[in-house]
Amino acid sequence: MSKITDRFTHFSQEPLYNTKAVVQRTGVAADTLRAWERRYGVPFPERTEGRQRAYSDRDIAIIDWLRQQTESGLTISQAVALLQTDSIIEQPTYDLAPLAELSNDCVQALLSFDVLKAEDILNQAFSIYPVETVCIEVIERVMVAIGDGWHAGKISISQEHAATAFMSLKLSNLIHQARTRSNRGVIVVATVPGEQHELGVMMVALFLMRRGWRVVYLGSNLPASELLHTVQRLNPKLVALSATTKDNYSQAVHLLQELHNVPKPPIIGYGGAALSGTTQQTVLPGIFLGYNAGQACDKIEELLA
Structure with missing residues (x-):
């Protein structure tokens, strides 16, 4: 299993961004950033000649990760300890x-x-x-x-x-x-042609963004030719598709096969009620991602690890 810190090694350390830019991209207030820096030494931006803080893409990725941990229930001190030691802290449980x-x-x-x-x-x-x-x-x-x-x-x-x-x-x-300029990789998320129900796939896009992925969300009912063109243009790491109604099953089968046949195809994942049956999971090209957005994101990260 890779260490937590490994996920940040591919981010650039070039100091490019001022504090305002970091606040806009991460949603973490400037006062909070300075407090984290004073108390925990994270992040530790470089300084310009005018003594202004200058943050890198790696700094932004770490800040965003810390924000996600605190929103999930950890204290900032626990999140920093987890980052620095790569130890496992038991996640909080909630009364549902x-x-x-x-x-x-x-x-x-x-x-x-x-x-x-x-x-x-x-x-x-x-x-x-x-x-x-x-x-x-x-x-x-x-x-x-x-x-x-x-x-x-x-x-x-x-x-x-x-x-x-x-x-x-x-x-x-x-x-x-949740949008971020992460370098973690591109994932295309959409529904199959004819599909109007998109709330579930919107959650998948949201959760992936909050985990630091660059998500290109194409919405619902996009023509197959447009999706294929976009995939060939962007060359994403993974394409995630959703179909919830049985009427769209044949469209889903056709599109999954078309994606499978493109030159250098990406990893193909799918979900939604129309594609979640045991039979479908054995015959459809691609990988079944799970029964809800949380499972889908976990599976996607496992596939891209």
């Missing part, structure tokens, strides 16, 4: 019962078209739990409950569309905040 209550409350707020209340509920969850936990234990559960209600005829199309639009906007904002 309050999340189930928040999920139920969010469903009721969205069914009442009360987006302000739904926003307050999600903000409350994000203030307590890591982003990934909220996405899987609240957002995903909310949308499954609303989808099941719609299929059962208990929820109107308007309610389902309003809830989907709300969650899509929330995830889009999180993706925007």
Whole structure:
């Protein structure tokens, strides 16, 4: 197993960025950066002739990693110790019962078209739990409950569309905040042609960005020819595709085969309800990534290790 510090060795150490640029890219406040530097010696930027701090791509990657660890529940001192010693610190466990209550409350707020209340509920969850936990234990559960209600005829199309639009906007904002100029590698993420459901694949893109990958997210219902052109142009390390409805299964099979046949094909991963059956996993070209965004990201990092 590679050491934690190994993930930063390929980043440039050339001091290129001032503090403002680092704040914009990592979301870590300038005062926090200086406090970490004083107390823990991390990061340790070089100084210009005018005594201004100058950070490298490696500094930015380390800062972003520390931010992710503190958001997952570690103290900054634990995160720095983990970075410096490569020891394993037991990750905190969370009581998920309050999340189930928040999920139920969010469903009721969205069914009442009360987006302000739904926003307050999600903000409350994000203030307590890591982003990934909220996405899987609240957002995903909310949308499954609303989808099941719609299929059962208990929820109107308007309610389902309003809830989907709300969650899509929330995830889009999180993706925007998570973007980084990491050199860790390019991953292309998209749905198959014809697929309109993208919340799950948006979570995959978000989680990968928060782990330091450069993700090119192409959204839903992209024509196969466009996706193939983009893959050949970018030469990504991996392409991750999603299909949730059975109607799109044949499109998924065709696209996976086309990707498999391109010159120097990338690693191909797939997920979504339409592709998650045991039979599909044995016959489809590519690798099944898991049943939720967290599993998908773990599998992707395992494939790219």
